[in-house]
Amino acid sequence: MCCNKLSEAAAAKFAELDAFIDGLGLDLKDERRRGRLIQILHHAQDVFGYLPREVQQHVAEKMQIPESSVSGVVSFYNFFSTKPKGKYVINVCLGTACYVKGSEGVLRELERVLGVKADTDPTPDGLFSLMALRCVGCCGLAPVMVVNGKVYGKMTPAKAVAVVEEIKAKEAKA
Numbered sequence: 001m002c003c004n005k006l007s008e009a010a011a012a013k014f015a016e017l018d019a020f021i022d023g024l025g026l027d028l029k030d031e032r033r034r035g036r037l038i039q040i041l042h043h044a045q046d047v048f049g050y051l052p053r054e055v056q057q058h059v060a061e062k063m064q065i066p067e068s069s070v071s072g073v074v075s076f077y078n079f080f081s082t083k084p085k086g087k088y089v090i091n092v093c094l095g096t097a098c099y100v101k102g103s104e105g106v107l108r109e110l111e112r113v114l115g116v117k118a119d120t121d122p123t124p125d126g127l128f129s130l131m132a133l134r135c136v137g138c139c140g141l142a143p144v145m146v147v148n149g150k151v152y153g154k155m156t157p158a159k160a161v162a163v164v165e166e167i168k169a170k171e172a173k174a
C-alpha cells in the first residue's frame, strides 16, 4: 500500500477492498489468480470511484502480481477509469440508432450547458462527468442518455438540459 499517511476515509476504503480480496481466498502460488483481476478491479472502482495509481499498486501487491499487469488491464478496458468522475455520470449514446436520431445534438448541448467536453474531466463542482458511448442496447428508445445507470429515452437537447437542471435542483436542496 502507498506509504503516505492515509485519511480515515481512504483507509476504510482500502480495508474494504482488502476484505473483498481476502474473501476471494486467492491462492498466491496459483497463476490462475490473475483471472480474478478484472473482478477485483471492478470492486476497487466501485469502492474508490476510479482507479488511481496507488489503488492499482495496492491490488498488485495484494495479488502478488506485477503492477504492469494491473495497469495493462486498466488501460485496456474503457470501463475502468484512472481519473475521478463526477457524482453523476451522464452517458450519451452515439451508436448508430441514436446518432441518426440526433444524439450528437444532445451531447453538444450538454457540453455547452455543463461547460466541459465529453470524455474529459468532470465539471469543476465535481457534480457531472459527461461521456459518449456506443449502443447501450435500448435502440428502440433512441436517442438514449444514461445517468448513473438510469436510462432516459427519446431525448432532445432540451430534455437533456431539463434532467441536468433537475439534478442540480435536487443537489442544491441536499
Ligand code: FES
Pocket (backbone or CB within 6 Å): 093, 094, 095, 096, 097, 098, 099, 134, 135, 136, 137, 138, 139, 140, 142, 144
Ligand atoms: S444505438 Fe443507442 S441504444 Fe443502441
